[in-house]
Amino acid sequence: MFRYRDRNFANKIVEKVRELDVDVLLMHVCGTHQDTVVRYGLDTLLSSCGVKIRQGPGCPICVTTPTEYEEIIALAESGNIVAAFGDAVAAPGYNRSLMDARAQGSDVRIVYSIEDAVKVASKTYRKVVFMAIGFETTAPTTASTLLQKPPENFSILCCHRYIPPALHALLSSGEMRIQGLIEPGHVSTIIGLRPYEEISTKYQIPQVVAGFEPLDMMMAVYMLAKQIKRGEARVQNEYTRTVRYEGNQKALRLLDEVFDPSDIVWRGFSTIPNSAMKLRPEFSDYDAELLYSRVLEQVREQRFEESRECRCGEILRGLAEPKDCLLFAETCTPQHPVGPCMVSIEGSCSIEYRYRRRRTDRV
Amino acid sequence: MCLAIPARIIDRKGDRARVDFGDGVVREVNVSLVDAGVGDHVIVHAGFAIEVLDEKEAKETLRLWEEILST
Numbered sequence: 001m002f003r004y005r006d007r008n009f010a011n012k013i014v015e016k017v018r019e020l021d022v023d024v025l026l027m028h029v030c031g032t033h034q035d036t037v038v039r040y041g042l043d044t045l046l047s048s049c050g051v052k053i054r055q056g057p058g059c060p061i062c063v064t065t066p067t068e069y070e071e072i073i074a075l076a077e078s079g080n081i082v083a084a085f086g087d088a089v090a091a092p093g094y095n096r097s098l099m100d101a102r103a104q105g106s107d108v109r110i111v112y113s114i115e116d117a118v119k120v121a122s123k124t125y126r127k128v129v130f131m132a133i134g135f136e137t138t139a140p141t142t143a144s145t146l147l148q149k150p151p152e153n154f155s156i157l158c159c160h161r162y163i164p165p166a167l168h169a170l171l172s173s174g175e176m177r178i179q180g181l182i183e184p185g186h187v188s189t190i191i192g193l194r195p196y197e198e199i200s201t202k203y204q205i206p207q208v209v210a211g212f213e214p215l216d217m218m219m220a221v222y223m224l225a226k227q228i229k230r231g232e233a234r235v236q237n238e239y240t241r242t243v244r245y246e247g248n249q250k251a252l253r254l255l256d257e258v259f260d261p262s263d264i265v266w267r268g269f270s271t272i273p274n275s276a277m278k279l280r281p282e283f284s285d286y287d288a289e290l291l292y293s294r295v296l297e298q299v300r301e302q303r304f305e306e307s308r309e310c311r312c313g314e315i316l317r318g319l320a321e322p323k324d325c326l327l328f329a330e331t332c333t334p335q336h337p338v339g340p341c342m343v344s345i346e347g348s349c350s351i352e353y354r355y356r357r358r359r360t361d362r363v
Numbered sequence: 364m365c366l367a368i369p370a371r372i373i374d375r376k377g378d379r380a381r382v383d384f385g386d387g388v389v390r391e392v393n394v395s396l397v398d399a400g401v402g403d404h405v406i407v408h409a410g411f412a413i414e415v416l417d418e419k420e421a422k423e424t425l426r427l428w429e430e431i432l433s434t
Contacts, residue, residue, distance in 0.1 A: 003425055004425075009428065009432070012432045013432065016431075016432060031366075032366050085409075112409065112410055113393075113409045113410025113411070114409070114410070115393060115410050116410070134409070137367065137408050137409075137413065138408065138409050140396055140411070140413070141393070141396075141408070141409050141410065141411045144393070144395055144396060144411070186366075186367045186406065186408060186413065186414075189367075189406065189413055189414040190413065190414075215428070219428060222431075238424075240417075240420045240423070240424055241416055241417050241418075241420040241421040241424055242406055242414050242416055242417070243414075248396060248397070248413065248414055250395075250396055250397070251396050251413065254396075345366070346366070
């Protein structure tokens with residue numbers, strides 16, 4: 001695997017990209033890709049050969065709306081046991097997080113997998129609600145678990161989302177002149193390449209599915225730069241060791257069996273049609289939306305104040321970078337986050353803070 | 364959440380398998396989403412193996428890159 005981090009290889013790729021003599025803006029939609037980009041300094045390396053890379057809405061914790069966090073907090077405060085991934089527990093709703101609710105006495109459990117949440121439910125008579133966050137990489141784990149008929153006291157607040165509709169929303173908004181897309185390796189492991197084909201056709205944009213090692217991303221950039229130079233708009237797969245054209249058919253069947261697409265708001269966007277995974281009626285016994293509808297209605301009727309200075313929304317659309325936000329590394333830090341981009345390990349601000357804390361270009 | 368890590372299956376029983384992430388880190392994961400056996404490498408995300416890592420393809424990738432970069 002360390003061959004995928006070989007510096008000589010990286011330099012060779014930089015040379016090849018430089019030979020192409022391009023000046024392009026590429027976007028990716030994956031927090032783990034952003035981590036690779038920043039950790040290995042790929043953005044600096046590539047901008048020296050005319051390639052600028054920006055992150056889009058690739059952090060599921062970040063694109064989940066504050067209202068959804070307030071909903072799960074309300075469920076915790078109603079006396080239920082709430083289980084969620086670590087980042088979701090730390091992520092702020094409007095002005096507090098599940099972590100804060102736990103500090104005030106609510107029973108909140110951090111889990112690594114939905115199966116851990118089911119284990120909690122199997123050992124108690126109390127109601128357990130799991131906050132099911134994530135894209136197509138994570139949703140099959142939820143689907144598989146629900147099909148195994150977990151205990152009656154277990155339910156999920158389903159916040160899963162599909163990535164391709166967000167790509168359509170980004171590209172059709174025309175806010176940025178994105179010339180190529182680096183597609184997320186592990187989402188693509190599940191969905192394969194087919195969902196990207198109509199995007200290339202419709203928007204005439206080249207796409208490359210990339211793995212997560214630095215050389216994977218460098219290679220994907222080179223493949224995109226070559227396509228752009230030749231005026232091509234194809235879908236290519238750089239991550240062939242894990243991604244197959246047809247994706248993971250088993251996982252896709254599970255998704256079809258358990259979820260239906262539905263409209264939902266994404267943080268930083270307005271409603272994106274057919275972008276939410278909604279539990280099918282056969283799973284209503286596990287659907288917190290139905291089981292706790294009164295509590296959730298009360299949350300949705302509330303008026304919340306959003307921070308006007310937090311620029312997570314623009315950052316998620318690729319219109320701003322963490323350093324553009326006045327709160328970055330000042331008021332907003334991982335210890336005292338204002339927005340989710342600073343909380344999630346996949347959030348742009350958290351990644352920037354982790355590797356490059358100082359704002360050297362700011363007085 | 365794309366964060367997923369490769370691991371080698373060291374034993375398997377039905378939908379569950381013990382996998383080795385290297386450096387002595389061994390965990391039990393759910394393998395119901397993949398067709399994989401002992402000795403295979405899988406990508407693990409949120410407690411589930413989501414795909415098998417194709418070693419032949421991995422080597423082929425490196426070979427292809429060498430080829431592309433030497434033209």
